[in-house]
Amino acid sequence: MNQISDKDIDQFHELGYFVTGVVFTDDELRPMREEFDRVYAEHVAAAEARGDAAEADRLRGQRAYGQFHTHSDVAAAFARKPVYMEACRKLIGGDADLYYNQAAVKPPAGHSKTFAWHQDSGYQRTEPLTYITCWTAIGDSDLDNGCIWIIPGSPSWGLLEHLPEEETAESYGGLTAQFSDDSGQVPVEMKAGQVAIFSSLMLHKSGPNLSRDRARYGYVPQYHVPNAIAADSGKPWGDLVPVLRDGNRV
Numbered sequence: 001m002n003q004i005s006d007k008d009i010d011q012f013h014e015l016g017y018f019v020t021g022v023v024f025t026d027d028e029l030r031p032m033r034e035e036f037d038r039v040y041a042e043h044v045a046a047a048e049a050r051g052d053a054a055e056a057d058r059l060r061g062q063r064a065y066g067q068f069h070t071h072s073d074v075a076a077a078f079a080r081k082p083v084y085m086e087a088c089r090k091l092i093g094g095d096a097d098l099y100y101n102q103a104a105v106k107p108p109a110g111h112s113k114t115f116a117w118h119q120d121s122g123y124q125r126t127e128p129l130t131y132i133t134c135w136t137a138i139g140d141s142d143l144d145n146g147c148i149w150i151i152p153g154s155p156s157w158g159l160l161e162h163l164p165e166e167e168t169a170e171s172y173g174g175l176t177a178q179f180s181d182d183s184g185q186v187p188v189e190m191k192a193g194q195v196a197i198f199s200s201l202m203l204h205k206s207g208p209n210l211s212r213d214r215a216r217y218g219y220v221p222q223y224h225v226p227n228a229i230a231a232d233s234g235k236p237w238g239d240l241v242p243v244l245r246d247g248n249r250v
């Protein structure tokens with residue numbers, strides 16, 4: 001059953017993104033939330049067991065766990081869900097690899113920060129350049145708990161310069177895209193089970209989690225052509241996990 005329409009694909013080519021309807025049931029989402037909680041709790045507990053209270057506190061507000069398929073078999077299976085495979089077939093082709101995947105949680109209660117404007121391609125230039133990001137709301141994601149924001153159409157601006165910024169009390173450190181006009185920005189509020197699918201050239205950021213007790217759970221798998229390489233080193237780059245060959249899930 002198709003979960004992505006021709007209209008969605010047209011919008012992707014015009015504006016660089018589309019948002020699906022609710023494509024996951026709560027029975028599919030709950031095990032992912034439990035995995036997020038487990039991985040976060042295990043890392044915090046390990047730091048506490050080492051007597052490192054400062055690190056335990058930092059880990060409570062950890063922005064993300066990357067290569068999440070290596071932390072969780074549930075996530076490894078989730079990254080092959082039909083909506084992602086359909087997106088790969090329609091936007092990449094019959095052969096695709098999982099390029100990177102993260103559990104991106106914004107914990108509530110004082111641990112949350114903003115994440116600055118960037119393009120995913122700004123973190124590592126690859127060849128070929130563009131790939132797709134599937135930002136998935138594992139729970140409701142809204143203005144109150146730190147949803148992502150995008151600038152529709154910004155992929156047509158090409159790859160922008162990115163400069164490093166230090167982490168502060170309000171903002172996670174990282175690479176920040178250098179541009180001046182963010183007047184076209186829109187929040188992407190999603191119900192649990194929706195997916196925002198966008199180009200790796202899409203300018204996006206996320207706000208702070210202002211809620212008292214609602215963690216923001218995002219699962220962010222990205223897909224690329226097989227054997228993508230880092231443009232600077234020429235070496236294979238990313239998770240390099242085959243998920244689709246000849247149009248079939250592997």
Ligand SMILES: O=C(O)CCC(=O)C(=O)O
Pocket residue numbers: 064104115120148204205206218220
């Ligand atoms: O989930 C977020 O808050 C932003 C994550 C993001 O944009 C990224 O990791 O590229």
